[in-house]
Amino acid sequence: VNVLLLTSLGFERQVERLRLFLEDAGNAVTVSSRPPAAADLRAAGIDLVVCHQHGTIIPAEVIAAVSGWVVNLHPSLLPHCRGLHPTLWSLATRAPLGVSLHFIDATIDTGPLIAQAPVTLDLAHVTLRAAHQALQAAVEDLFIAAWPSHAQWQSLAFAQQGSGTYFGKKAYARLKAAITTWDMPVAEFIRRVEAGPEAQGL
């Protein structure tokens, strides 16, 4: 399989595990942080686009250029916490923690699911940084576990159930104000989010 591993500028090192896994499995892998154009995908003969820590919306013509084979690693239990900063929102809203591998469709994080897994964290003793790392590792584990059946992903995929929740840019101010350091305990982060901006001196 000719894979484009799409990430964000600065995050190239954080997709190394997936790149090495895919290459070891005999696939050709290109890592890029540049939003792809449909013509470029066709010219490069890309079969599958894998989005991992990538932030731009994939246009419909790009999805069509690879016959729908664009998947996303999302560190929440979809449809909970679609959109930006899913790890932080999962913690802040006390949503069930987990990870999802799904197809990308025309709207944000709503595409059919390929696989999901719950994640258990001891929120009384874990920091924001550790929670983020644990969920990123878990979503990579999920992708690797699902890879052997990749040829059947489109036939196996199933619709997300329920409307879930979505958090965009505007909502992020609430979270940002609650974060004093990425090494703060998750319990303290949740307490500050729930206390609201007034309690944070804003």
Added chain:
Amino acid sequence: MPPTLEALLKALHPSLDLASDTPLHAQAGFDSLAIIGLVTRLEEAFGITVFPEDLIPENFESLATLRALVRRNGGDGGPEGA
């Protein structure tokens, strides 16, 4: 008063050639860790939030594209040419 964008870049990465035709993100030493470090400093210095969709090469081409990024996110990128 926040530093100018140029001063911040020079302080963080003295070897960057801001006048070069080579994009900043492609210059030697300006690797992925350096980019994440720069983003953190931009957020601190200019009181902005850089969202995941901003982390694309086009925004890290030159002083001008970085200034535009800071301004788009509500910060003062400093005067043109500074």
